[in-house]
Amino acid sequence: MIALVDCNNFYASCERLFQPGLQNKPIVVLSNNDGCVIARSDEARALGIEMGAPSFLIESLLQQHNVSVFSSNYTLYGDLSDRVMTTLSQYTDRLEVYSIDEAFLDLTSFRHHYVTGYAHTIRNMIMQNVGIPVSIGIAPSKTLAKMANRLVKKRNKQAGVYCIDTEEKMQFALQNTAxxxxxxxxxxxxxxxxxxxxxTAWDVSRAPEEWIRKNLSVVGQRMYNELKGISCIPFEEMPAKKKMVCVARGFGKVLSDKNEVMEALANFTAMVAAKLRSEQLATNAIQIFVQTNAHRSNEPQYFRSLTIQLPEATNSTNELIRQARQGFETIYRPGYNYNKTGCTAMELVPAEKIQYNMFDTENRARNSQLMQVVDTVNRSFGKNALRFALQGFGTRWKLRQLKLSPCYTTRIEEVLTINI
Structure with a gap:
């Protein structure tokens, strides 16, 4: 049997965890720059607030119903996700982290009449350890487990667990899934x-196998078997190797000053380099871009990107910023109001497998030591405590996050305090 554990309204639940007064109250979480709704509590959904709704269009609705609005706090959400996954790893030998708020567990070793009780134990322990409510769907295949999870959320979220362990339950799930x-x-x-x-899914599962084979690809045939309770989608216990690392963000305000745009690009490039080092990766090429706001049709529009092949694979911040700056001089054009830039690292290789060129003029050992110092200091004293000069200290390019909650679990100065 396979279990899918899915955190209920994850972003909203993270915000509620440290503000219990918001329990049973409507909550929405906004995208970068506080643009659109990317998460809703059940109460907000009941008010008719749609996913992707621009915040400025529903401002009166939010005020009318006293909806709590939050800027997206990915630092908080990521840390709480790690805590959920760590708890889950204690209950199975095979865990596949599917997304920030979902994971598959292999429960094959459990007999059917033990599985539901075991799932309730998992659910209770996540609530005790982390404080995040979850729903669990259990079935013989991943596709049916997703279906079971959807059913328990839609029909009886309080129960929290639904197990497809009989033919009757399987038929019910299939017939109630479009x-x-x-x-x-x-x-x-x-x-x-x-x-x-x-x-419905029931109709698909009853289709002649010859028709499925003739009209659907291998992926479709696999889906067909999964609907019949035959597990065909393997577990991916190890995360897939990354093909790229990207940091690209819109600005809090449009920028026309060249130095401010470059400062933003330097900071995003530094973030890419730090991510590469944290995952023991290096890049052979980076792609940078600048763009204006396509939604401002009354203004001149401009977009330009550039791929830069590096002389050697690297994860050094100073090397990548230097390359990004040279590329920026090529693609930047004055006279435009820019609203976004970014850097993508491509052609990734494990850092320990970098092949150095004997004619390389860079002092790789010195760069590596410097980056270790930078990372150590920034872990101890906060992000960008040590930075490169080109990163500057400007704020106009930073994301607009007017409703950002504290990073309760990762910043010592923002840890929740209780007055007794």
């Missing part, structure tokens, strides 16, 4: 199946 709600089906398959009279 074709477009089947996990991973995609829009093209949805259209194809709908055109051919399939309405």
């Amino acid at each position: 074709v477009n709600d089947i996990w991973g089906i995609g829009s093209q398959y949805t259209k194809l199946l709908t055109r051919n009279g399939f309405v």
Whole structure:
């Protein structure tokens, strides 16, 4: 059996954890620059607030119903996610972290009549250790586990666990899942199946195998078997190797000053370098870009990107900033109001497998030692306590986060205090 553990309204639950007065109150979390709704509590959903709704268009609705609004706090969400996954890892030998708020657990070794009780134990322990409510769907395949999880959230979230362990339960789940709600089906398959009279997952599971084989690809056949309770999607216990690392963000305000745009790019490039080092990776190429706001149709528009092949693979901040600066001089054009820039590291290799050029003029050993010092100081004294001059101290390019909650679990100065 396979269990899918999914945190309930994860971002909203993270905010509630440190503000218990928000329990059963409507909450929304906004995207970068406080632009659009990216998460809602059940109470906010009941008010008709849609995912992706621009915050300025629903401002009166938010005020009318006293909705608590938060800027996205990915530092907080990421740390609480790690705590949930650490707790889950204690209850299975095989754990696949599927997303920031979802994970698959292999419960094959458990007999069916023990599984549901075990899932309740997991659910209670996550609440005790972390304080985040979760729903758990259990079934013979990943696709059915996703379906079971969706059913428990939709029909009886308080129960928290739904296990598809009989033919009757499997039929019920399939009959109550529309074709477009089947996990991973995609829009093209949805259209194809709908055109051919399939309405529910039950219809698909009853289709002749010859028709499935003729009309769907290998992925479609795998889905078909998964719906029948045959596990075909393997566990990915190790995270897939990253193909790129990207940091690209919109500015809090539009910028026309060249130095301010470059300062933003330098900071984003430094973030890329730090991410590479934290994952023991190095990059052979970076791509940078600058762009204006396409939604301001009354202003001149400009977008330009540039891929820079590096002489040697590296994860050194100073090397990457230097390369980004040279590229920036090529793509920057004066006279525009820029609202976004970014840096992407590509052609990644393990840092320990870097092959150095004998004619390389860089002092790699010195750079490596310098980066170790920078990372150590910044871990101890805060992000960018040590920085390169080109990163500057400007703030106009920084994200607009007017409703950002404290980083309660990762910054000592923001740890919650209780007066007794």
